[in-house]
Amino acid sequence: MLVKRRILHQPLPNIQLEFMTALGVEISTLGHSLRLYAEYTPPSSILKTADLTRLLFAAPDSAIVAAGDWNCKHQAWNSCTSNTAENRLLRHAESNDYAVTGPDTPTHYPDNPNHSPDVIDLAVHKCLDARLQLKVLLDEMQSDHQPVLLTLERRPISVQAPTPRPKDEGRKCRHSSHKCHRGQAAVRCGEPHKPNLPDCTAGDCPRPREEPAPCANCGGAHHANLQSCPVFKKEIINKRDGTMAVNSNENNKGRRGATL
Structure with a gap:
């Protein structure tokens, strides 16, 4: 993870997770503290709620964003399909008052012609006092994963309920x-x-x-x-x-x- 030197920050202790990995840093800006994690869940792993609890509630009252390749698909965050693991993430989020956000366009373009492009790169977040936005960027590195820009907007914004797509x-x-x-x-x-x-x-x-x-x-x-x-x-x-x-x-x- 790269952080500008002029931003006050410190690395976070490693969290022992069984089926995913996460590297974290805590930053302080405008008098607010935010924990950022770069997250990766291998495609073959089984998502466990115990890992989600360890990652998101080690500091229960802290603002947290865990973003990366979650390898989770659900229509709730603009994926084409869903399965048991993704339903587990959605249910855990609804039960524990945090959110899962995905961009509007696919983030992964598999080389396998039998697989369709889809959204698997997500931001899982809680206790934010800012609006979170995700935008898929043009890939200059020719990777099967598109880069995703995550923006936090602290200024008050009038938000209308999204029209069902x-x-x-x-x-x-x-x-x-x-x-x-x-x-x-x-x-x-x-x-x-x-x-x-x-x-x-x-x-x-x-x-x-x-x-x-x-x-x-x-x-x-x-x-x-x-x-x-x-x-x-x-x-x-x-x-x-x-x-x-x-x-x-x-x-x-x-x-x-x-x-x-």
Whole structure:
């Protein structure tokens, strides 16, 4: 963890956790004390409430933010799916008066074409007297995890209740999640319909499920958010420069968005 020298801070003692790791520092700014933890939960670990209690309630009245790769998915913090471990985190948070916050866009783009981008990098926090905001940044390091900027706003802000978000249509048909400018299409055959949905007018996708979907960008045998996809790389550069990439790859004709 990096802290500016002009900020009063001190390292926190290590907390003995069984299924996760956390490195902490306490900072003091504007007369307030805040405990910050960089947290990591391995994908194979089982989330235990005992670890959550040790991490968040070692100092019961302290303001705490534990942010990092929690490897937890739940619709409550903008993930596409949820399972037992994530439900356990949500129930523990509701029972102990703390919050779990995730950004609006995916933080992890797996290399496995059978896995979709999702939100697994989170901020777990309690006793904050400031509004917490998360924003996914453009990844210059070409990692499968996008960098996330966490901001604490202490000034009073008028906040309206968020409008319930309909499930993203792109995720329903497993279309690219990085704001691809191509139209949505079936993931397996590339035709402009949504497979296995009530509003699908073309019926089920005729392409076998075991056959991998081609990339919407270059037509290759990988998903459109693969960091090594040549067209995706160009789109990142063009996005940074304020322009839009146009794919003229002949192999991509007829595949208007087939991706994972």
